Amino acid sequence: MQSDALLLAALLATAVGAAPLAERAAQAPARPAAAANPKLDAWKKEAVNDVDSQAVFAQQMVDQIFSYGELGFQEMETNRYLIDILRKNGFEVEAGIAGIPTAFMATWGSGKPIIALGSDIDCIPQASQKPGVAYHDPIVEGAPGHGEGHNSGLPLQIVAAISVKKIMAREHLPGTIRIWTGTAEELVGSKAYFIRAGLFKDADIALFVHVGENLGVSWGAGAGTGLVSVQYSFVGETAHAAAAPWRGRSALDAVELMDIGWQFRREHLRLSQRSHDVITDGGDQPNVVPRTASVWYYFRETDYEHIKELWATGDTMAKAAAMMADVELKQEQVLGAAWPQHFNKVVAETTWANIQQVGLPKWSDEDQQLARAIQKELKNPKAEGLSVKLPEKLQGPVEHNDGGGSDDIGDISWNVPTVTLRYPSNIPGLPGHNWANAIAMATPIAHKGVIAGAKVQAMTILDLVTRPELVEQAWAYFREVQTKETKYVPLIRPQDRPAIWLNKNTMEKYRAEMKKYYYDPSRYKTYLDQLGIKYPTVRTSSTP
Ligand SMILES: [Zn+2]
Numbered sequence: 001m002q003s004d005a006l007l008l009a010a011l012l013a014t015a016v017g018a019a020p021l022a023e024r025a026a027q028a029p030a031r032p033a034a035a036a037n038p039k040l041d042a043w044k045k046e047a048v049n050d051v052d053s054q055a056v057f058a059q060q061m062v063d064q065i066f067s068y069g070e071l072g073f074q075e076m077e078t079n080r081y082l083i084d085i086l087r088k089n090g091f092e093v094e095a096g097i098a099g100i101p102t103a104f105m106a107t108w109g110s111g112k113p114i115i116a117l118g119s120d121i122d123c124i125p126q127a128s129q130k131p132g133v134a135y136h137d138p139i140v141e142g143a144p145g146h147g148e149g150h151n152s153g154l155p156l157q158i159v160a161a162i163s164v165k166k167i168m169a170r171e172h173l174p175g176t177i178r179i180w181t182g183t184a185e186e187l188v189g190s191k192a193y194f195i196r197a198g199l200f201k202d203a204d205i206a207l208f209v210h211v212g213e214n215l216g217v218s219w220g221a222g223a224g225t226g227l228v229s230v231q232y233s234f235v236g237e238t239a240h241a242a243a244a245p246w247r248g249r250s251a252l253d254a255v256e257l258m259d260i261g262w263q264f265r266r267e268h269l270r271l272s273q274r275s276h277d278v279i280t281d282g283g284d285q286p287n288v289v290p291r292t293a294s295v296w297y298y299f300r301e302t303d304y305e306h307i308k309e310l311w312a313t314g315d316t317m318a319k320a321a322a323m324m325a326d327v328e329l330k331q332e333q334v335l336g337a338a339w340p341q342h343f344n345k346v347v348a349e350t351t352w353a354n355i356q357q358v359g360l361p362k363w364s365d366e367d368q369q370l371a372r373a374i375q376k377e378l379k380n381p382k383a384e385g386l387s388v389k390l391p392e393k394l395q396g397p398v399e400h401n402d403g404g405g406s407d408d409i410g411d412i413s414w415n416v417p418t419v420t421l422r423y424p425s426n427i428p429g430l431p432g433h434n435w436a437n438a439i440a441m442a443t444p445i446a447h448k449g450v451i452a453g454a455k456v457q458a459m460t461i462l463d464l465v466t467r468p469e470l471v472e473q474a475w476a477y478f479r480e481v482q483t484k485e486t487k488y489v490p491l492i493r494p495q496d497r498p499a500i501w502l503n504k505n506t507m508e509k510y511r512a513e514m515k516k517y518y519y520d521p522s523r524y525k526t527y528l529d530q531l532g533i534k535y536p537t538v539r540t541s542s543t544p
Helices: 002-027 038-053 055-068 076-088 153-171 191-196 251-266 304-325 345-358 365-377 409-413 435-442 444-466 468-482 504-515 527-531
Strands: 092-095 104-110 114-120 175-182 205-211 226-235 274-281 292-301 333-338 418-423
Touching: 038 153, 038 444, 055 076, 055 153, 055 435, 055 444, 055 527, 076 092, 076 104, 076 153, 076 175, 104 153, 114 153, 114 444, 153 175, 153 205, 153 444, 175 444, 191 333, 191 409, 205 345, 205 409, 205 444, 226 251, 226 274, 226 304, 251 274, 251 292, 251 304, 292 304, 333 409, 345 418, 345 444, 345 468, 365 435, 365 444, 409 418, 418 444, 435 444, 444 468
Parallel strands: 114 175, 114 205, 205 418
Antiparallel strands: 092 104, 104 175, 226 292, 226 333, 274 292
16 A cells, blocks of 8 residues: 555646646646645635534425435425526526436536536335434334435535635636535436436536534445346246245246355455345245246445456356246346545545635534433444544545445536535435434534535635646546556446336335425524424323
């Protein structure tokens, strides 16, 4: 790792330093790269104040999207709502991008640089939860909910963009701001298709945000995985399961045999892999030999080659299972894909400097009380509450990647210099993809975290718009370091299409009931007010 760092320093020095330095010095003799820039500092200050002045607007957006609680590819209300806000704020919006009805790309401004601001918008099955309540208490039993906090990211980006574009317009600064949806991120369902559709072809920098428990950013290859999401379907023959079972061939047998085969094989896979499945069709009723059955796998690994290898092993298991059950294996369906993530060093350093200036929000006693109560509820060894200290340093590449989660921002990060800003809108020590992760997401914790993040983001956009050398350096890292040996090859195949039918039935099942609880900001100051929740509500001896 040490030698990599030195190599990188040398590369960056030659890429952006030595040769072009003389030219640049001639063009801008009065301003060395990192010199004080009082004008930029003043604009940053102005943007930060403007973000503060948008606190109510931010809170309303966060609460509104929380109340919609829409699963991937079914984010209709969320889309309609956000598109309306963006149009009112002077953005041109193209809806239905890349063949995905619930995805959009909004554009404001003109010229370079083109800064693409994105965040995910979908939620988690069975994560419905009353905000501000420190134990499991769903708004609608069984319904989806924002148990990942994706209701907060685009509000952050919108607030930051609005504050920056005021300054850009007044000062006639060239530059284009784009805002786009991370549609169906929980299915890693959209971003590879955005790339295939060429939507990031002319983008200079992608600034992504994701909810976290602190303000942070990283560069290089991080912990975590990329993946392919594949559904295998089998077709057999029905028969009376008691009178003539020998006449039938069970597709469910193939699914079960594939799963058993996979569990045995798991012992002999690399430690960094993650793989899991759900049975999406397990037959109709016990007395009819199942003619059809399907199983849906996520195959995760830490690099492209190993993802492909794991996928091929899955294919072998499926074929072998079909042979054992004497059923037909249909053409497999790719339902999503994500490259492992790699973030840009220059953009991360720029963001990190701004993080240190903004710092963490001031948490109230109520905020801390809620955080500690849910940490206790989940029997965490320590109930430490919310983060009160920034990370010690900018996080660089991980030395040993033991695997972990994925995000299809990975695909974008291999096409445009990208970073993910994490902002402190959630509580540390939660399981993820769970009702507990929804508790903070329509409370002052989420609202304050979004404001802190929007300040950092506004400052970073101003840096990129006013200091073209940063964009140049970011691309030097991208070309000379990140993609020097690793080239992006899409995991999705030419015949694959976005899986926009997913979650349709689930959303249809719950939407009517959920609608009763949509947030109405014309009548209630906050969603907590509307639901009549005392903040915070923590377990007492009388709580069931
Ligand atoms: Zn997420």
